[in-house]
Amino acid sequence: MSYESRFTASPGYALGRLQRALDAVANSDDPQVRARARQKTAVWEAVIAGIASGQLEIGSRTPVADTPAWVTLEVAHGGFATGRYLAEAPLRDDELDRVRSLPATAPGTTDRERLNLWYLGDEGQATLLRALRTEQYRVDMPEESALLVVAWLLDRGHVEEALDLVAERPLMHRLRFTPHLAATATPSGAVVRLETVATVKAAIRGTRIPPEIARMRETLLVWHPLYDRLVALWCDTVDGDLPSLANTAEKADDQVVGGWPCRVWPADWAERRRALLADVETARIDGHAAAGRHPKATSPASFVP
Template sequence: MGYPAAELARAAETAGSHPDAQTRQRARERFARWSAVLRRIAGGSVSVGSRQPVADLPFWATPQVVRGGFATGEAVAGGPLRPYEAELARRAGVPAQRDALFAYHLTEAGLAELSVLLESGAYRVETPEEAALLTVAWLLRAGDETAAVGLVDELRPHAHRLRFTPAPDDAPAYGPEVVWRETAGAARERLARRKPNGRVAAMQEALTVWNPFADQLLELWLETARDGQVGARTPAGWSDRAAALVERYHRLAAAHPHCGKHRRPKENLAILRAATEEAVAGRPLSPRARGLLQHAVDSMVRRRGRPGSPEHAALRERQSADAAGPMLHTLARVVVNRLAVFPPGCGIRSVEAVTGPITPEEAAWSGVPAGARIAEPIRRVVRRALAGTVAELIAAGVVPSAEVLARLVPQIAATATAASYPDEALRSLTAATYRAFRNRRSLLLTNLEHQVRLDELPWVRAVAGHRSALAGTHASATSALRRLGELALDGFPATLLPNPLVRELVALDREAGGRLPWVEELATDSSRGPSRRSTPPRPGSPATCWPTASTRATTTSTTRRCRERTTYGVRRAGARPPLPASTRSAPSGRAPGRAGTGWRRTA
């Protein structure tokens, strides 16, 4: 319980002490999830290390998983009714409950709606369970009533809790090769959370408010100078002008709280302001205050020139231009408004269409000058939602690592995996199920158990008999496998491919009919099993324990040997074969077989 308890404590501390309200809210949500984890583990309704962690959910249901692979006891496809479910219940005249909606979808009217949705492809599968009833509709349309009835019987016990229909969606139909790192909706949410930068706001106040005010105070005291001695005389009307500046200072300080330069007593502005307040109050300056005032005036004139001089005017003009640029959070508001017209569930084809200069209409409501350019930090967020081929995204810098590439590959592998189904509607549904399944978070497993696999889902099993080896299916999968292997090796050389990417390559290899020896990196710290002990366990002690140092070392060396024998990518046609063992050696100081090491030819 150490790790969950530590995460619970961290969430509690953040929820109670963080200055940002949204961060505190997210921390409270994390606290609730970790509380559920600990409470249900203690109550026995959640099992740690099992592939069926929640006692009252089937193993194929997608559990809500928090950091570390711990299940909270809730289902991702559960929770309150979604808006589209509530609208359907109202339109169908049934109670706003999931079991009632499940029963409605099995009626003639409900199946007709599912068939229309299936044919149009205008739906968005966010969790694998949402494809279940669409699969039932397809099976009935295909005449496979036995499989449809069997699937309904397996789903019915969980119909009161799980969501088995997808949300309607009118996303544009991109080609199968087009992928994106983030959706337009995710980019919009990220930009909407951007807040004003306090340091930038302080800089703008210093340049546009306090520097000009300091110039006015400097001009005021230069009027009193005689032979370079400040305060030697008092011109007519000087006291009134000084009182007006003191009054203006208090108004500015109340209206512009970001910059604290004017409050620091050693700053020239603070020295001039304090001397002015003393003069307005009719109190003579002390020798120390007079010396500070003289030093401040001399240093300001020596550094920037007298106010109104050409060099001083040029400096202030440059500073005003620097401060005139819009702040990032105001630019983000404009881009958020532009992204609102794009479907939230997919990427965008053109970054320039979203990050062009500010139009006069946008300037009218945002306060940003017309023609202003969108800053690079905002463009970088939008670029993450760029839709294109993997090669295009790598070239654009959107895919900086093999881990990011692994998150994009399922969008391509889904199309290749679903290509073996002859019906177009079923291919689209299977591809959507594949993509949603790859978003499933991994559980913390022990005893070398494996995660739930796609072909273990009941609705995927139900249509497995309708697959056929179509002409070109193997060739398409082989082409995708080679292309992705080349992209991984060319884009991220000398990098151990992450397990998610290896799993996608395995799926493509299976569709291509290959038998390459793929091996994932073994997570030795989660392999809980019997360890070698010199003495038998004490009576009443558990039969298993965490691996000892010796078993971990043995497993690690086994993993290293597996890496040496593993094909992590597809060798390009015409590539140079590996060097014979007699003509290669490990670089000095590096052990052979380590990831990231290169081999050099020896004489």
């Protein structure tokens, strides 16, 4: 069994996300919320249909059948591919104008392929080189840089490498392999923009951490370390090997092997217990307990005698 085939996602998750989207469409009075929910509904319907038909193999490095690994896919929440290629987009107005200007005998089975093939010709390559030198282009998808790379390689005499890129011309009839050409150069990422101190201070003070992120940080930074200390306390009272579930053929799967806690008591155990309880109480006083499950009976303090 291959590594990839052992790990697949349950379609139940996709069904649950679809139901949430449908509920939002049915129950929300906000037109914008309903519009977003309809988009999510379409995405999850595509995921479920792809899984049911066998077109999608969720969990695989190449989840869409007959699709190279380098194709950028639309991915829904949780890492579910929908089967849609992000670089497969309708022709923009400027692209339509270019296609209309091509002769009727221009090669290609689709307008997208005819346009891509035009950019492989002399005039198209000159257009791409001019955009490269003036930086008057924008790349939103990795695929949109493909023919720019071809132009760059040919301009520098790397003919064989350029031919290797376009030898098979995969998905040339579907995907956009050219960038957005712009009238002005795209600013470099290294450009520095100045703002007044007051503007920067106002922006920083206006920043708010989403409640979900705050709870996650609190759990990772406050409560998980306390749980780790609790586990360490009990581990130090085990006589022999730490207990675990048996996983051998000779023993039942639910049989515990190893030592048991509360058999030995280190000299500093009571002091460490008091320190843990004090830190748990401090966390509660600081307001951390209000953000999650920790005020309940399953908190660290509840397991320390």
